[in-house]
Amino acid sequence: xxxxxxxxxxxxxxxxxxxxxxxxxxxxxxxxxxxxxxxxxxxxxxxxxxxxxxxxxxxxxxxxxxxxxxxxxxxxxxxxxxxxxxxxxxxxxxxxxxxxxxxxxxxxxxxxxxxxxxxxxxxxxxxxxxxxxxxxxxxxxxxxxxxxxxxxxxxxxxxxxxxxxxxxxxxxxxxxxxxxxxxxxxxxxxxxxxxxxxxxxxxx
Amino acid sequence: xxxxxxxxxxxxxxxxxxxxxxxxxxxxxxxxxxxxxxxxxxxxxxxxxxxxxxxxxxxxxxxxxxxxxxxxxxxxxxxxxxxxxxxxxxxxxxxxxxxxxxxxxxxxxxxxxxxxxxxxxxxxxxxxxxxxxxxxxxxxxxxxxxxxxxxxxxxxxxxxxxxxxxxxxxxxxxxxxxxxxxxxxxxxxxxxxxxxxxxxxxxxxxxxxxxxxxxxxxxxxxxxxxxxxxxxxxxxxxxxxxxxxxxxxxxxxxxxxxxxxxxxxxxxxxxxxxxxxxxxxxxxxxxxxxxxxxxxxxxxxxxxxxxxxxxxxxxxxxxxxxxxxxxxxxxxxxx
Numbered sequence: 001x002x003x004x005x006x007x008x009x010x011x012x013x014x015x016x017x018x019x020x021x022x023x024x025x026x027x028x029x030x031x032x033x034x035x036x037x038x039x040x041x042x043x044x045x046x047x048x049x050x051x052x053x054x055x056x057x058x059x060x061x062x063x064x065x066x067x068x069x070x071x072x073x074x075x076x077x078x079x080x081x082x083x084x085x086x087x088x089x090x091x092x093x094x095x096x097x098x099x100x101x102x103x104x105x106x107x108x109x110x111x112x113x114x115x116x117x118x119x120x121x122x123x124x125x126x127x128x129x130x131x132x133x134x135x136x137x138x139x140x141x142x143x144x145x146x147x148x149x150x151x152x153x154x155x156x157x158x159x160x161x162x163x164x165x166x167x168x169x170x171x172x173x174x175x176x177x178x179x180x181x182x183x184x185x186x187x188x189x190x191x192x193x194x195x196x197x198x199x200x201x202x203x204x
Numbered sequence: 205x206x207x208x209x210x211x212x213x214x215x216x217x218x219x220x221x222x223x224x225x226x227x228x229x230x231x232x233x234x235x236x237x238x239x240x241x242x243x244x245x246x247x248x249x250x251x252x253x254x255x256x257x258x259x260x261x262x263x264x265x266x267x268x269x270x271x272x273x274x275x276x277x278x279x280x281x282x283x284x285x286x287x288x289x290x291x292x293x294x295x296x297x298x299x300x301x302x303x304x305x306x307x308x309x310x311x312x313x314x315x316x317x318x319x320x321x322x323x324x325x326x327x328x329x330x331x332x333x334x335x336x337x338x339x340x341x342x343x344x345x346x347x348x349x350x351x352x353x354x355x356x357x358x359x360x361x362x363x364x365x366x367x368x369x370x371x372x373x374x375x376x377x378x379x380x381x382x383x384x385x386x387x388x389x390x391x392x393x394x395x396x397x398x399x400x401x402x403x404x405x406x407x408x409x410x411x412x413x414x415x416x417x418x419x420x421x422x423x424x425x426x427x428x429x430x431x432x433x434x435x436x437x438x439x440x441x442x443x444x445x446x447x448x449x450x451x452x453x454x455x456x457x458x459x460x461x462x463x464x465x466x467x468x469x470x471x472x473x474x475x476x477x478x479x480x481x482x483x484x485x486x487x488x489x490x491x492x493x494x495x496x497x498x499x500x501x502x503x504x505x506x507x508x509x510x511x512x513x514x515x516x517x518x519x520x521x522x523x524x525x526x527x528x529x530x531x532x533x534x535x536x537x538x539x
Contacts, residue, residue, distance in 0.1 A: 030336060034283070037329070057318035065325030069332070069355060073348075076336050134314050136375060179503065 009049055016042035029075045033068060040064045054136040218310050222299050230443045231261035237491050244495040268439075271432035276338060279429065284337040288430065288437035291330030295444035298323040302451050303378050305461045305475035316377040317365055320452055324361070324407065327445060328354045331409075331416070331426050334438070338429040346425025349502065350409055350416035356509040357406040363517035364400045367393060368456050370524050373534060381460035388459040396520060397457040399513055401489060404449040406509065408442065411494040415502055450486035451479075458482045 019042065022035040040063045047056035133141075143151045235250065235257065242249030250257035275281050301316040303309040313319060328351050335347020369375060371393070372383035390397045406413040417425035427438050454460060460482075461475030500508070528534055 031283075034333070053313065053315045054318070057315050057322050060322040061318065061325055065322065065328075065358070066355065069328055069351060072329075072332060073351065076332075076344075136315065181504075181507065 005049055009046070012042045012045045012049070016046065029078075030072070033071045033075050036071070037064055037068050040068065052135055054134075054139060215310070219300075222310065223296060226296070226299065226444065226447070227440070229447060230440055231265065233443050233447065233487065234264070234439075235261050236487075237494075240488070240491045241495045244492075265436065268432055268436040273432045273434060274429075276340065276429050278339045280337040280339065283333055284429075285434060287330050287334035287337060288434045288441065290333065291327065291441035292437040292444070294323055294326055294330065295441040295448060298448050299451075301377060302448075302455070303381065303460065304479055306378070308476065309378065312376065312378055315375045317369065317375045317380065317456075320377075321362060321365060324445075324448075325358055327407075330438070330441065334430070335426040338426075340429055342423045342428050343426045346416045346428070350426060353409070353413065353415065353505060353509075354407055356506060357403040357513075360399055360509065360513040360517050361403045361407065363514070363521055364396045364403070365456070366521050367396050367517070367524050370521070370528055377455055377460075381455055381462060384459040384462060385466075388457065388462070388464075390457040393457065393520075393524075396517065397453070399517060400453060400457065401486070403509075403513065404453065405490065405493060406505070408445045408449055408490075410446065410490055412497040412500050413505055414499060415505060446487065446490055447483065450483045450490070453486050454479060454482035458486075 016039055019035045019039040023032050023039065026032040026035060040059060044056040044059045044064075047053075047059060238260075239249040239257075250260040253259040253263045275284060298320055300310045301313060301319050303312070331354075332347045332351045335343045335345075335350075338344070368380060368389060371389060372380045374380055374383065405411075409416050417427070427435060430438060461479045463470035463473065463475075463478055
């Protein structure tokens with residue numbers, strides 16, 4: 001029995017990297033979003049390989065199932081053509097390269113000076129292997145027991161952001177005919193229907 | 205290398221053992237649907253091909269197979285062909301975690317219910333991609349409607365799942381069923397079961413929420429441009445999703461393979477027969493609803509999802525949590 005986990009790791013990360021490359025180079029924006037979905041999927045598969053099944057599933061539910069659907073919606077509705085996107089791109093080249101370069105140098109400085117403590121090395125692949133609990137429980141313990149205040153604070157901030165977004169985009173239009181379900185339910189036959197015997201030869 | 209192939213062979217066998225009967229059930233679901241609705245409308249239904257029309261599904265399948273596959277000229281052919289494949293393979297891949305009887309499951313993973321939720325939240329892609337790749341007005345409108353509808357009703361399904369997680373203390377489907385040994389969750393969570401069933405109707409684009417294919421307004425919605433075998437894949441995927449939703453409903457609320465009473469005549473019947481009976485009952489509700497209710501209007505659909513189901517399920521989650529803490533009912537489950 002050979003160990004196929006390393007092979008799978010390289011397959012998934014290879015697809016992940018090439019899909020992410022396609023996201024920024026695809027001329028059709030809808031193709032770009034579809035490649036983004038492929039990238040999310042492979043990231044979830046990498047989490048699964050690292051035995052982080054809860055994070056993998058949440059990644060698929062939240063990012064692929066909700067966020068990317070919104071992206072796809074917006075991109076499809078805007079119906080961008082590739083040419084328009086690339087027209088004014090020359091003017092931003094210098095700033096783009098500068099910012100990218102600064103980020104790259106920072107990442108390299110971080111990455112080269114990073115080291116994993118020897119006793120923590122076993123934990124990097126299976127963080128809960130020694131604890132006899134699933135990683136869902138481990139995450140729950142951390143978020144809701146040890147860091148409950150911070151977690152709730154983050155939730156409140158998101159809630160406020162959501163309310164803010166709704167307030168900013170909500171507009172009341174005049175003259176829109178809206179159905180009031182309650183009125184509709186309380187309607188009786190005798191209010192809306194009248195039976196008339198019409199004598200032949202005359203109108204109503 | 206040989207060992208890993210030998211290791212994979214039985215797995216492929218299990219997969220075939222589930223997929224082949226599943227495809228047969230999907231084929232006969234279309235037959236049962238026509239028969240049931242015919243009976244409710246005092247008609248006969250299919251009765252010409254085979255005894256009582258029993259070979260009708262195969263006749264329909266053959267007809268679809270030998271028709272010509274038409275790809276519209278202005279469409280995006282690769283994505284156009286991918287869309288039905290996505291729908292169909294997603295509706296099959298969810299069955300990997302469904303337990304049919306104690307231990308009879310391909311993959312008994314810890315986060316089974318989350319996996320099902322993730323897979324069902326991806327179903328929207330097949331539809332939205334189909335609508336966009338067709339490069340045509342009706343499919344695009346149908347796809348937008350369908351995507352908005354599925355995203356809206358997923359929210360309430362997610363909250364219903366959270367209620368079940370709170371009650372059972374586990375995300376493993378086998379554990380969830382075992383936790384219903386004393387009482388099926390349909391008893392304490394009856395409103396949630398009703399909401400789950402209605403949301404399942406909306407999630408599978410079934411009547412009375414079949415707005416995406418409202419034939420009077422949108423011809424047939426997102427699959428107008430599809431023909432022959434690629435249309436058949438959409439069709440199979442949709443019916444497969446109906447069976448999947450019924451199976452999830454049976455596992456979450458009707459106790460999966462458990463008999464209703466643990467006394468002698470009921471315990472003689474094997475577990476997977478109980479499971480099949482429960483799934484059939486829920487599928488019958490799908491068909492019954494289709495024969496009974498008129499189609500919702502779009503604004504009514506959105507109102508029901510966001511203004512009725514979302515607050516109600518959210519309130520029920522809080523209530524469940526409160527009751528569990530107050531009466532100390534937490535099982536301290538295995539995750």
